[in-house]
Every structure is written in C-alpha cells, then in structure tokens.
Amino acid sequence: MAYKPQYYPGSTSVAENRRNHMSNNVQKVREISDEDLTACLGHRAPGSDYPSTHPPLAEMGEPDCPIRQIVTPTPGTAAGDRVRYVQWADSMYNAPAVPYWRSYHAAINHRGVDPGTLSGRQVVEARERDMEAVAKEQMETDMTCPGLAGLRGATVHGHSCRLQEDGVMFDMIDRRRLEGDVIIQDKDQVGVPLDRKVNLGKPMTTAEANKKTTFYRVGNVAYRDDPEAIEWLQKVWELRTIYGYQPK
Amino acid sequence: MAHYNFDTEANAKKHFITAMEVKYGKEWGNNKQADDIQQTTAKYLRLGTEQNPRKMEMAKIGAEIMKKRGLQAYDPLLHLAGIPLGQRQLTPYTLGGTDIVCDGDDLHYVNNAAMQQEWDDIRRTCVVGLDLAHETLEKRLGKEVTPESINYYLEVLNHAMPGGAIVQEHMVETHPAMVDDCYVKVFTGDDALKDELDPQFVIDIDKMFRPDHAAQIKASMGKSSFQAVHIPTVVSRTADGGQTSRWMAMQVGMSFISAYHMCAGEAAVADLAFTAKHAGLIEMSEMLPARRARGPNEPGGLSFGHMCDIVQTSRKFRDDPCKIALETCAAAMMLYDQIWLGGYMSGGVGFTMYATAAYTNNTVDDNLYADTEYGWDTYGTSIGNVKAPTLDIIKDIGTWGALYGLELYENYPTALEDHFGGSQRATVISTATGAACAITTGNSNAGLSAWYLSMYLHKEAHGRLGFFGYDLQDQCGATNVFSYQSDEGLLAEMRGANYPNYAMNVGHQGGYTTVCTGGYTGRGDGFAINPLVKTCFADDLMNFDFVEVRECFGKGALREYDRCAGERAFVIPAK
Structure with missing residues (x-):
C-alpha cells in the first residue's frame, strides 16, 4: 500500500524532523542483528520459532468475504503469530523521537500495528514478526539515540529525569549503559538479564541530538520560535471550539 | 509555620525556586543531594530506601508486623525483585504557600489524617431548609413558631443529632465522646430573625464574610432560613454519604416532635420528614447513576x-x-x-x-x-x-x-x-x-x-x-x-x-x-x-480548615493535625 508524504507545519529543524519521521524519511545509522533484537525484546529465545496462537491463515479454511479479498494479511498474521510489544522511553533532553512521533511513524508506515502513546513511553503491539520489523527499523535509524532512548517494558521512569553525568538517560534497573564509546544492553525490556551484551552503537553527541530531535525546548529550538506550528495548532483549537458552539 | 501570600509573579517565582532548592539542593534524610536546580545532568547515587527516615520507619514496622502475625508484610526489598525505591533519590515536598516540608508518603490520604478529615467533613454535611417545616407547623398544626421555639428546637436537635434520645423510653444512645464533631447551626438572610436566635446556633453571615460578599449571599438566599448539619464522622465512615441525609432527617423529625409537642405518629410528621429528606434538602453531591452506583454525598x-x-x-x-x-x-x-x-x-x-x-x-x-x-x-x-x-x-x-x-x-x-x-x-x-x-x-x-x-x-x-x-x-x-x-x-x-x-x-x-x-x-x-454551601462551611467549628487547606494537609503530614474526628480510641482498650 502506498502512502503519500505526510505534511506537518513549521519551519524549524524540529518540524522538518517530525515530517521525516512521519514520512519514514529516516537514515539507517547502525546494524542490529535479528538475534540481538530478539534478545533485547525478550519475548522468545533468540533463534527459536515464533510461537503462534493459531495455525497459518492459509490452513484455517477461512470463509470467503470481501474484506479478506481487499486486505492482504501481514506476514505475522498470515503465520498466526502472537501479539507482542515493543516499548520505548525517550528522554526529554532532545532525544530524536518523541512518543507521538514514534506512534505516527509506526501507524503511517506499517500495517497491523497498534500504537499506544503516553508521556514517558510509547508502545507498539502487533503480531510478533510485524512488531519486530517496526522495532528494528526504529532501533537502527536516526530516530533513535541509544543514549537518550531505551527499550523499556516495565519501570519506564526516566524520560523527564536529568541525564546521568555521562549523558545517558537514567534507568532505574540499569538495562543498558555506556561502556567505552558505545551503549550496551544486557537486560531485556523488563529487566531480565541476557546472556550477552548487545552493542547498540554510539550515542549521539549533544550537537547531533539537537539537530535530530523532534522535541521543542528552549536552548535548542523553542516552540515559540516556530510560529507557523503554533498558529496551525491554534486554528485546530478554534475550529473544534466553534464546531461545538452551535446555538440552534 | 509560615504562610506566604505571594501577591506577585516575582514573589511566587522566588518561593518556587526555594522549594526546588529544598527538594534537590539540600540533604533530606541521608540522600546526600546537593544539585544545581538548573543543571541538566545529575549524579545518581542509587542509595535506595536507606536515605530516607520515613521509609526506614516503614520497613522497621513492616518487619515487626510480619513477625507478630507470621505473615509477609511491607518489605521495601520486594520492590523490583530487590531493587528498592530511591535509585533516583527520595526527595521532600514543600506544601505550597507554606514552609512545611514533608515526605511524599505523608501526603497519601491513608497516612494523612487531615486529608481524611477533609472528605469526612464534606461527606457528613448537608443543608436543610427550615421554612417548609415551619409552614407545616404553623398552617397544618397551628403551632406557633417563634425565635424562642426555634432556639429550643435547636437545643433539642444538638442533643439528638449526635444520637441522644428525646422521645422514647428505653432507647440506647451514642456516647457523646464518640460523636463530639456532630452539630447543627442555622443561617438566614433575615437579619431580624438572626438577631433573635441564640448566637451559639448561628452562622452569622455578616461576621463570617466581607460586607460585599455578605450582602450578595443574603440577597441570594432571601429571608429563608437553613440548617447546616454535620452528622458524626464515625457514622458516615461506617455507612456512606447517603447516610448523611437519612441520619439528619430522622433526628430532625424527632426533634420537631419533641420540641413542638407533636404526636409521634400523626400524619403531619410525614410532611416534616419529606421536607428534611427531600423537599428542603441540599446534599453536597448528587446521587450517581446505577453504572457507578453511589449514593448522594459521595x-x-x-x-x-x-x-x-x-x-x-x-x-x-x-x-x-x-x-x-x-x-x-x-x-x-x-x-x-x-x-x-x-x-x-x-x-x-x-x-x-x-x-x-x-x-x-x-x-x-x-x-x-x-x-x-x-x-x-x-x-x-x-x-x-x-x-x-x-x-x-x-x-x-x-x-x-x-x-x-x-x-x-x-x-x-x-x-x-x-x-x-x-x-x-x-x-x-x-x-x-x-x-x-x-x-x-x-x-x-x-x-x-x-x-x-x-x-x-x-x-x-x-x-x-x-x-x-x-x-x-x-x-x-x-x-x-x-x-x-x-x-x-x-x-x-x-x-x-x-x-x-x-x-x-x-x-x-x-x-x-x-x-x-x-x-x-x-x-x-x-x-x-x-x-448555601458557601455559608454552611463558613464555620470555624468545622474540623478541617477549609481556609488554609494546604497548611492543614501539611499538619497532617507532620502528624500535628489534632482535629481528627470519628476516632475509636475511646471505646477500645488503651495501649
């Protein structure tokens, strides 16, 4: 299915980065192997088969219907995968992604995903292999800095905390940390220790993060310095308000 | 304990900064924190619960409970399979507009008696009009209602409302020590009537409000008269908010019977009861629909x-x-x-x-x-x-x-x-x-x-x-x-x-x-x-301080709040 480019107001780098995330105009900056990805997610043993909740659709003898003719199942659905999750926490200190844009990225560019957006975390639930495709894309591209973002299933606290002295986002259960000049992860999303140290790559420098971020903040790109974005938002508010006020 | 009335933005900013410095720039317990409140990085000491005296008190008592009852109780090390709270830091809170500093735990309503009393005082309160009842007494029963009769009725009512018997022989009664927070006062927009009533029973709008506010309130309520009723905290805690008007109406009805020498069973009593329970009643809150299933005053x-x-x-x-x-x-x-x-x-x-x-x-x-x-x-x-x-x-x-x-x-x-x-x-x-x-x-x-x-x-x-x-x-x-x-x-x-x-x-x-x-x-x-609600709570006898709410919460947090009601200590073995 082809999507048209997404439009978003604003003339600043933050607005441009937001448009890039929505349009999947993101750059691959690191390599994460399938086994490492599986380990970090923690849903199954690396290299094992995908557990399933039903037989492959092709073997189920499903009734014919117009919707089934229109919608091609995603690979995970066709195989009968379980629904599993990937959940991110992104620091408010200029992490490249913010929760709503992780959701927009997933929902606009991937099928069969169920994004959930909160202030400190953002979750995507999908059939396991479909979810892994989203997770891998977000993990390997410049929409993620391993120092300013983390896979966190539980105890997600940290997005609003001051950074550690080494510039890494605080993690109460210490799933990943700076070793040398790279971030390594040795616990899965919910903090269960792994049998390996997954190399997540180098964290962005402050300058890189400032340039890549989708977060408006003073000291970098303040929201008030993007009047087009604010005026557009005010218009949304005004139209919704007037729509509700219909004296008849 | 100081109050700060900020008045200006600059003044408010100063106290916000002070609160941040107290929270993050000074040691609290053993947290050894001394940060610049505008720095974007911090040193995370991961000191756990040992940095905080309140947490240590809780851990000690949790262990004692476990030993006494032979069953697992509070243990901070059960958090995250051995990673206790305090990996960031355990910092104190300044109650807004005051200089009171306390632990966060002490702002949970279970740990804070003042917070509980705020809700108790709302739930146990209702307003009920006197005019309809007086009309029933005068027009239907031919009774004379005078300031003197109202004063006597209020004397009776302040005996009856907490649970004292007034009509029947052989009745059990509530012990006054258990219900000393219960009382009834009246208020009215009729200055002439107010002046005739015994001051102990009156919420004097002119004394409790500024002149312009008093005039506005009195103009809004006209010459009508109302009772501000606060049933015992222990009663509404044992039942629910729906109990408030029922308890009130029963004692109001009995007090009319006694004070105006009525027949206890005559049909006019039903009119007085209907007035108290419905026609003249103002609950603090409305009953909820069945899907949320709560009575009034919840x-x-x-x-x-x-x-x-x-x-x-x-x-x-x-x-x-x-x-x-x-x-x-x-x-x-x-x-x-x-x-x-x-x-x-x-x-x-x-x-x-x-x-x-x-x-x-x-x-x-x-x-x-x-x-x-x-x-x-x-x-x-x-x-x-x-x-x-x-x-x-x-x-x-x-x-x-x-x-x-x-x-x-x-x-x-x-x-x-x-x-x-x-x-x-x-x-x-x-x-x-x-x-x-x-x-x-x-x-x-x-x-x-x-x-x-x-x-x-x-x-x-x-x-x-x-x-x-x-x-x-x-x-x-x-x-x-x-x-x-x-x-x-x-x-x-x-x-x-x-x-x-x-x-x-x-x-x-x-x-x-x-x-x-x-x-x-x-x-x-x-x-x-x-x-009516504004006037009902304009009363310094209320247990909770509805003027200085945050200070009252602070006293609760510091375990200095001494206006608790509904306590059972009087009737349980002393420790």
Whole structure:
C-alpha cells in the first residue's frame, strides 16, 4: 500500500524532523542483528520459532468475504503469530523521537500495528514478526539515540529525569549503559538479564541530538520560535471550539 | 509555620525556586543531594530506601508486623525483585504557600489524617431548609413558631443529632465522646430573625464574610432560613454519604416532635420528614447513576461549583484570587484524584502522585501568578473588573500560559524531574492557564477553553501529554466547552466528577474546579454557584480548615493535625 508524504507545519529543524519521521524519511545509522533484537525484546529465545496462537491463515479454511479479498494479511498474521510489544522511553533532553512521533511513524508506515502513546513511553503491539520489523527499523535509524532512548517494558521512569553525568538517560534497573564509546544492553525490556551484551552503537553527541530531535525546548529550538506550528495548532483549537458552539 | 501570600509573579517565582532548592539542593534524610536546580545532568547515587527516615520507619514496622502475625508484610526489598525505591533519590515536598516540608508518603490520604478529615467533613454535611417545616407547623398544626421555639428546637436537635434520645423510653444512645464533631447551626438572610436566635446556633453571615460578599449571599438566599448539619464522622465512615441525609432527617423529625409537642405518629410528621429528606434538602453531591452506583454525598456526584463553595479561602483572601484558586486546587485534587478516582474508582495507590504535584513546591503557584499578571496587565483587568471573553482573548492567555509553563519545565530540570509524569505537568500548566483566563474574564467556561488550548499546545510542543485516556479527554474537550445542548455542554460550575468524558482520568477534576474558582474570584463574588454551601462551611467549628487547606494537609503530614474526628480510641482498650 502506498502512502503519500505526510505534511506537518513549521519551519524549524524540529518540524522538518517530525515530517521525516512521519514520512519514514529516516537514515539507517547502525546494524542490529535479528538475534540481538530478539534478545533485547525478550519475548522468545533468540533463534527459536515464533510461537503462534493459531495455525497459518492459509490452513484455517477461512470463509470467503470481501474484506479478506481487499486486505492482504501481514506476514505475522498470515503465520498466526502472537501479539507482542515493543516499548520505548525517550528522554526529554532532545532525544530524536518523541512518543507521538514514534506512534505516527509506526501507524503511517506499517500495517497491523497498534500504537499506544503516553508521556514517558510509547508502545507498539502487533503480531510478533510485524512488531519486530517496526522495532528494528526504529532501533537502527536516526530516530533513535541509544543514549537518550531505551527499550523499556516495565519501570519506564526516566524520560523527564536529568541525564546521568555521562549523558545517558537514567534507568532505574540499569538495562543498558555506556561502556567505552558505545551503549550496551544486557537486560531485556523488563529487566531480565541476557546472556550477552548487545552493542547498540554510539550515542549521539549533544550537537547531533539537537539537530535530530523532534522535541521543542528552549536552548535548542523553542516552540515559540516556530510560529507557523503554533498558529496551525491554534486554528485546530478554534475550529473544534466553534464546531461545538452551535446555538440552534 | 509560615504562610506566604505571594501577591506577585516575582514573589511566587522566588518561593518556587526555594522549594526546588529544598527538594534537590539540600540533604533530606541521608540522600546526600546537593544539585544545581538548573543543571541538566545529575549524579545518581542509587542509595535506595536507606536515605530516607520515613521509609526506614516503614520497613522497621513492616518487619515487626510480619513477625507478630507470621505473615509477609511491607518489605521495601520486594520492590523490583530487590531493587528498592530511591535509585533516583527520595526527595521532600514543600506544601505550597507554606514552609512545611514533608515526605511524599505523608501526603497519601491513608497516612494523612487531615486529608481524611477533609472528605469526612464534606461527606457528613448537608443543608436543610427550615421554612417548609415551619409552614407545616404553623398552617397544618397551628403551632406557633417563634425565635424562642426555634432556639429550643435547636437545643433539642444538638442533643439528638449526635444520637441522644428525646422521645422514647428505653432507647440506647451514642456516647457523646464518640460523636463530639456532630452539630447543627442555622443561617438566614433575615437579619431580624438572626438577631433573635441564640448566637451559639448561628452562622452569622455578616461576621463570617466581607460586607460585599455578605450582602450578595443574603440577597441570594432571601429571608429563608437553613440548617447546616454535620452528622458524626464515625457514622458516615461506617455507612456512606447517603447516610448523611437519612441520619439528619430522622433526628430532625424527632426533634420537631419533641420540641413542638407533636404526636409521634400523626400524619403531619410525614410532611416534616419529606421536607428534611427531600423537599428542603441540599446534599453536597448528587446521587450517581446505577453504572457507578453511589449514593448522594459521595465524591463522584460533587459538582465543581459546590467544591469551589466548600473551600472558604475567598472569605479571608478576596484580594488574592490566585491563593483562593490554589487552596481550592489542593482540596479538589486531593479529593477527586486520591479518594474518588484513586480509591473509589480505581483502587490504585499511586494516584497521590497526580494530586501532590498540584499543591506542592509552589509550581502551580508560579504559573498561576505569572499567567494572571499577564492577563491583568494585558487587558487592564482586576478583581471585579473583568473583560468579557472572546476567542482572541482566550487564545492569547491560553497560549501565553501554556508556553510559560512548558518553558518553566525546560528551564528548571528539577521541576521536570519532580513532575516526572506528563499528566502531572499537563495538569499543572492547564490548571494555571485556565484559572488565569477565568480570573481575567470572570468566566469559568472561558477558563476551560484556555485549558484545552493549553493541552493542545503542550502535546504538540513536547510530543507527549499524559496517557491514552488523559489525552483523549483533552483532545475532545474544546468541542464541549461552549455547547449548551444539555447532553454535550454545561456551565463549568455545574459539571462534576461524573460529567461525560470527565469521569475517568486523573488530574482533570481538581483542575477544572480550580478554573471554576477563577471565574467567581475574578468577578470578586462571594460564592461560585451556591450561597448555601458557601455559608454552611463558613464555620470555624468545622474540623478541617477549609481556609488554609494546604497548611492543614501539611499538619497532617507532620502528624500535628489534632482535629481528627470519628476516632475509636475511646471505646477500645488503651495501649
């Protein structure tokens, strides 16, 4: 299915980065192997088969219907995968992604995903292999800095905390940390220790993060310095308000 | 214990900074913290619960309980399979507008007797009119109702209301030591009648309110007379809010029988009972529909307007609408978030964290004084001199307040860390922005409108807001602000905790109440929506201090609050 480019107001780098995330105009900056990805997610043993909740659709003898003719199942659905999750926490200190844009990225560019957006975390639930495709894309591209973002299933606290002295986002259960000049992860999303140290790559420098971020903040790109974005938002508010006020 | 009436934005900012320095720049317990409150990095010492005396006290008592009963109890090491709280740091909270500093745990309503008493005092209260009953006595029974007979009736009633017998032989009674918080007073807009009544029974509107507010309240209630009834805390704790009017009506009926020498079984008694139970009754809150299944005088039916009028700060600080809003904010946040949503609706212990952000560390204070000064300076308004709202005015104040609040968190990383969840921050910013708009315009719905604009701007600027449902409520909100179709919109004061789309998400209901407060205090009015409720609580005999709410919470946190009611110590073995 082809999507048209997404439009978003604003003339600043933050607005441009937001448009890039929505349009999947993101750059691959690191390599994460399938086994490492599986380990970090923690849903199954690396290299094992995908557990399933039903037989492959092709073997189920499903009734014919117009919707089934229109919608091609995603690979995970066709195989009968379980629904599993990937959940991110992104620091408010200029992490490249913010929760709503992780959701927009997933929902606009991937099928069969169920994004959930909160202030400190953002979750995507999908059939396991479909979810892994989203997770891998977000993990390997410049929409993620391993120092300013983390896979966190539980105890997600940290997005609003001051950074550690080494510039890494605080993690109460210490799933990943700076070793040398790279971030390594040795616990899965919910903090269960792994049998390996997954190399997540180098964290962005402050300058890189400032340039890549989708977060408006003073000291970098303040929201008030993007009047087009604010005026557009005010218009949304005004139209919704007037729509509700219909004296008849 | 000091009170700070900030008066100005600069003054509020100073106290916000002081609170941040107390929280993050000084040692608390053994936390060994000494940070610059504007630094964006911190050293995380991961000291665990041992840095905090209150946590250590809890651990010690948890171990004692476990030993005594032979069953697992509180143990901080069960957190995250051995990683205890305090990996960040355990920091104290300054109660807004005071110099009281306490631990966060002491602001949970279970640990805070004052917070419990706030809700007890609301739940056990109702107002009931006297006029209908007097008409029944005079016209149907031919009794003469005079100031003397009313005084005698009130003497009888203040014996009967706590549970004393007045008519029958052989009756058991409640022990006065168990019910000493129970009493009845009266108030009226009829000055001549007031002067004839025994002062012990009278809430004197002229003494309790400023002259302009007193005149407004008396004009609103006319010559009618009302009883302010507070049944025993222990009674409403044992039953529920629905018990309040039943208990009241039974004692009122019996007292009429006794004081006016009626036949206990005559049909006219039914008229008096109907008056007390229905026709002349004003509950603090409405009964909830079956799907939420609560009786009257439970928090889910408490309108924002009534909550505004229950809080009494406006009687003493009329010229500081921000302080009135902040004290109301504290009372409403605690009740709606901790007790209603956290307790009744969800069962969650963590709802305290939402409420606490709204009345600690002077953060809402800083935002609200700044936003209000902006509104007043820009539109040349002041108390009682408001500017009728337009969409442009709302847009202006809403945008200014939202950006100010967002940048406060961006400039003060410790404030961001203190309000570690987006829904806390969103509530803080929208509460201040909405209330300031309401103060400037004297219009609570204009304030609500600014609230929603603030939410939109917040979500867009930071790319995050609260959580799924929280965001849903605020994305929908603008559309129902000015709708007056009955199933879609309502005056803000008449909305409440069970209003459609308001019913499930923390951080909103107390904030909306604060916005409503801005409406009436901006106009300089004596009450928000119900002069009877405002007058009923204008009474220093109430156990909870509805004027200085935050100070009262602070006393509870410091274990210095000594106006608790409903205690059972008198009838249980002394330890």
